[in-house]
Amino acid sequence: MSAAGMDFQPELPVLGLSVAVFSSLLNGSTFVLQKKGILRARTRGVSYLTDLIWWIGTVTMALGQIGNFLAYTAAPAVLVTPLGALGIPFGSVLASYVLKEKLNFLGKLGCLLSCVGSIILIIHSPKSENITSRAEFEEKLSNPVFLGYLCFVLLMLTLLIFWLSPAYGKKNIMVYIGVCSLLGTFTVPCTKGIGLFAQDAFTKNPSSSNSTYLFLCLLAVLGCSILIQFRYINKALEDYDSCIFSAIYYVTFTTIVLVATAILFQEWTKVGAIDFLAMLCGFTTVSTGVILIQMFKEFNISFRELSKTPEKKE
Amino acid sequence: MSAAGMDFQPELPVLGLSVAVFSSLLNGSTFVLQKKGILRARTRGVSYLTDLIWWIGTVTMALGQIGNFLAYTAAPAVLVTPLGALGIPFGSVLASYVLKEKLNFLGKLGCLLSCVGSIILIIHSPKSENITSRAEFEEKLSNPVFLGYLCFVLLMLTLLIFWLSPAYGKKNIMVYIGVCSLLGTFTVPCTKGIGLFAQDAFTKNPSSSNSTYLFLCLLAVLGCSILIQFRYINKALEDYDSCIFSAIYYVTFTTIVLVATAILFQEWTKVGAIDFLAMLCGFTTVSTGVILIQMFKEFNISFRELSKTPEKKE
Numbered sequence: 294m295s296a297a298g299m300d301f302q303p304e305l306p307v308l309g310l311s312v313a314v315f316s317s318l319l320n321g322s323t324f325v326l327q328k329k330g331i332l333r334a335r336t337r338g339v340s341y342l343t344d345l346i347w348w349i350g351t352v353t354m355a356l357g358q359i360g361n362f363l364a365y366t367a368a369p370a371v372l373v374t375p376l377g378a379l380g381i382p383f384g385s386v387l388a389s390y391v392l393k394e395k396l397n398f399l400g401k402l403g404c405l406l407s408c409v410g411s412i413i414l415i416i417h418s419p420k421s422e423n424i425t426s427r428a429e430f431e432e433k434l435s436n437p438v439f440l441g442y443l444c445f446v447l448l449m450l451t452l453l454i455f456w457l458s459p460a461y462g463k464k465n466i467m468v469y470i471g472v473c474s475l476l477g478t479f480t481v482p483c484t485k486g487i488g489l490f491a492q493d494a495f496t497k498n499p500s501s502s503n504s505t506y507l508f509l510c511l512l513a514v515l516g517c518s519i520l521i522q523f524r525y526i527n528k529a530l531e532d533y534d535s536c537i538f539s540a541i542y543y544v545t546f547t548t549i550v551l552v553a554t555a556i557l558f559q560e561w562t563k564v565g566a567i568d569f570l571a572m573l574c575g576f577t578t579v580s581t582g583v584i585l586i587q588m589f590k591e592f593n594i595s596f597r598e599l600s601k602t603p604e605k606k607e
Numbered sequence: 608m609s610a611a612g613m614d615f616q617p618e619l620p621v622l623g624l625s626v627a628v629f630s631s632l633l634n635g636s637t638f639v640l641q642k643k644g645i646l647r648a649r650t651r652g653v654s655y656l657t658d659l660i661w662w663i664g665t666v667t668m669a670l671g672q673i674g675n676f677l678a679y680t681a682a683p684a685v686l687v688t689p690l691g692a693l694g695i696p697f698g699s700v701l702a703s704y705v706l707k708e709k710l711n712f713l714g715k716l717g718c719l720l721s722c723v724g725s726i727i728l729i730i731h732s733p734k735s736e737n738i739t740s741r742a743e744f745e746e747k748l749s750n751p752v753f754l755g756y757l758c759f760v761l762l763m764l765t766l767l768i769f770w771l772s773p774a775y776g777k778k779n780i781m782v783y784i785g786v787c788s789l790l791g792t793f794t795v796p797c798t799k800g801i802g803l804f805a806q807d808a809f810t811k812n813p814s815s816s817n818s819t820y821l822f823l824c825l826l827a828v829l830g831c832s833i834l835i836q837f838r839y840i841n842k843a844l845e846d847y848d849s850c851i852f853s854a855i856y857y858v859t860f861t862t863i864v865l866v867a868t869a870i871l872f873q874e875w876t877k878v879g880a881i882d883f884l885a886m887l888c889g890f891t892t893v894s895t896g897v898i899l900i901q902m903f904k905e906f907n908i909s910f911r912e913l914s915k916t917p918e919k920k921e
Contacts, residue, residue: 402895409888574723578892581716
């Protein structure tokens with residue numbers, strides 16, 4: 294409660310926030326640039342590996358991922374994760390200019406909603422971090438509630454991968470999305486942890502052998518989850534429309550990651566009831582925006598047509 | 608700026624707010640109840656004037672209008688006007704149960720957005736009123752900026768009614784919507800003024816003859832604007848789809864009324880930059896919700912169908 298949410302200037306993690314927003318925009322422009330490069334190369338009859346724009350896109354992707362990684366170190370995960378959505382409207386607008394891909398009326402509304410929801414998220418985000426050092430991170434990791442949650446997630450993953458996925462994977466989009474989203478429980482905290490370890494390595498005394506062991510462990514878990522995520526994303530893209538998949542995936546992934554980071558980092562403890570409610574509203578708005586952009590891409594709807602139709606009232 | 612936005616409990620006009628929300632819900636259920644009554648009467652082969660539900664609907668309408676009137680007296684107009692949108696999702700959900708009118712996926716998203724946006728509006732609404740008495744209202748009315756704005760609106764109205772409406776009214780939906788929305792510049796401040804006069808009449812000394820004159824003047828202006836509004840709404844409904852009309856009308860009307868009340872009541876002067884930004888976001892979210900509910904009513908879109916379509920990725 295109290296005044297925590299409104300003292301904008303002094304407490305907001307401006308640097309982390311800027312990095313988060315900037316890397317979202319970079320990530321959003323990646324595919325547009327790469328596709329432009331591929332199309333350009335095709336018209337000239339050469340490989341896209343010789344195309345400058347394709348390479349710019351690839352470098353952008355690398356920079357975006359590094360930025361995202363840094364953002365998790367400098368700002369709360371409850372802020373960085375949902376802000377990842379900003380790349381989607383940016384990419385759509387860019388695609389409509391660079392690739393001349395038409396953005397329909399629902400897509401435009403979606404872009405507006407994503408931006409508006411992100412502003413609400415930023416206004417109400419937790420202003421101070423609970424975790425700023427490796428030691429704190431290690432302490433939080435042994436929290437029994439988090440360990441219990443981890444066991445639950447592992448159980449669900451086993452169920453999804455070995456039973457539901459072969460049986461229902463091709464019929465229900467939520468199976469593959471479930472696997473990929475639940476893996477976010479590992480990837481995001483691992484990323485944050487590795488970031489903190491890296492920070493410590495630069496600024497403090499050399500870490501103990503115990504810590505090095507944990508660091509390698511985090512790297513291994515991150516590597517595994519990314520590989521499994523990658524495999525199931527591709528399985529999903531084989532059977533379902535990529536735009537629809539990415540919209541539902543964003544909402545499910547972000548929700549599960551927010552729950553996991555809330556349990557691990559307890560970032561919510563510094564958030565008042567009003568800020569919590571407002572962040573929920575902001576997240577709902579961003580999610581709806583993403584759904585409108587992605588799920589209705591193929592619809593041929595323009596505002597002009599809708600408002601022109603002269604129908605008689607019944 | 609400061610902490611104004613977050614001290615929820617002590618300053619929020621809870622009574623006015625509750626009345627505003629409650630009367631929006633009443634207004635939203637009016638048409639559903641009346642239509643149910645008409646349909647019920649039709650199946651029994653009697654006039655709907657003998658139907659109980661139709662009468663409940665009509666009483667609800669009267670109560671909703673009185674509630675709306677009271678809300679303008681007890682809460683800032685910048686809050687009451689956009690909250691009027693809450694009736695639309697409520698009416699849609701009610702219609703889907705009572706009238707078995709199907710609410711499609713976009714309609715459901717729209718309902719969610721209207722609620723979420725309203726929460727943001729409420730959280731960031733101005734907590735104290737600039738105008739609480741008749742004397743203050745009279746003072747604000749003679750503000751030269753407001754008088755200038757009134758002249759501008761009158762000029763626009765003359766242009767729209769006598770030139771654009773006959774020439775382009777049947778071709779462009781914005782002409783009739785423009786007339787009805789600009790008239791909101793008169794109706795909402797008049798409603799607020801009449802409410803304050805009524806309040807004064809009950810609590811204070813009898814007003815001077817000058818004030819009585821102003822009161823009658825407000826009543827006359829209110830009556831005229833409602834009549835013209837009524838005429839142009841019906842003109843629009845003859846030529847355009849009612850759902851599409853009501854969606855665009857809500858957005859335009861609310862925007863223009865907010866500008867007019869901002870100039871007249873200067874309610875914005877007590878709102879910080881962050882609250883202003885957040886209210887803008889909330890209003891955008893509510894407007895998008897209304898557009899999604901109303902403009903896409905005829906579309907046959909369900910989440911199940913969208914997510915099931917197994918298309919191969921290119």
